[in-house]
Amino acid sequence: MANLKYSRQRAAIKEYLSHTYGHPTADTVYLHIRKEFPNISLGTVYRNLNLLADMGEAIKISTPEGGDRFDGRTAPHYHVVCSRCSRIFDLELDEQHIHSVNKLANCHFDGTITSHSALFYGICRECESDTPHKTIVYKTQNND
Amino acid sequence: MANLKYSRQRAAIKEYLSHTYGHPTADTVYLHIRKEFPNISLGTVYRNLNLLADMGEAIKISTPEGGDRFDGRTAPHYHVVCSRCSRIFDLELDEQHIHSVNKLANCHFDGTITSHSALFYGICRECESDTPHKTIVYKTQNND
């Protein structure tokens, strides 16, 4: 197996991830780390983000729109993506609930389930406030 | 508003989606539809898959590895991706459970939650049985 060697770039990326709550894309991480390492390359950012995710020191979030996002908070938790502003928020749920869902899923699957991720869709408070009089389409049953 | 016009290509795509359980990628759909429409273009497949998803007549599934997948089964349900063969399976769960999770999430989010998707990770029965020497399945696999 490849032996892991320390690098200041990776340390900076991990440090940045652990202090931001914005669930940044690789490109966003790149733009921030460049302040400290002006010559860092985007490939290095990608490699280290994936490395951290593989080691369980970060989480990779895939959404139907846009590129993958990364989260330095590794304790199991869910995410909400706002359908208006596309920002991603943490959902504060009992961790016990997440484990029980894994168990429940295991009972209904022919194989072995190890983990899961959940992505919720909705409108964040800020976006709700921005357009208070707009018809809320997502709550109607029929679309026309 | 854009008026939707019938197209035989879109009808064939929807028909194919509703009869396959393989959660195909756009490329897989393309390869199948080409049997009936040898001149169909991949762009047409993408446009119609996204159109169907936007209309709620299909579901788009994003996974950390590989391209998006599509599912003609629109009733709320979860998915399991096998970490070995990368195939995606439906998870048979009580639909009531899915609704209750939305409610629970709403109580813990500052905003309004409308829906969610969940992707489980694990090993399918087939891969569990096959032990060490497993065929490598690439992300562009053709499964139906």
Added chain:
DNA sequence: ACTGATTATAATAATTATTACTATTATTAT
């Protein structure tokens, strides 16, 4: 059925997101 308006298509080009390659540099064990 014919005509015109509009949408969809095929073919291709372009874009976006990500990974691969390689010569050089940084880290670490001896």
Added chain:
DNA sequence: ATAATAATAGTAATAATTATTATAATCAGT
């Protein structure tokens, strides 16, 4: 300090998806 090895920057390449455009299919009104 030296040597071995992993990581990096810079760049090229790939994969997935979207945009463009001229032509064809659909459909509403005669």
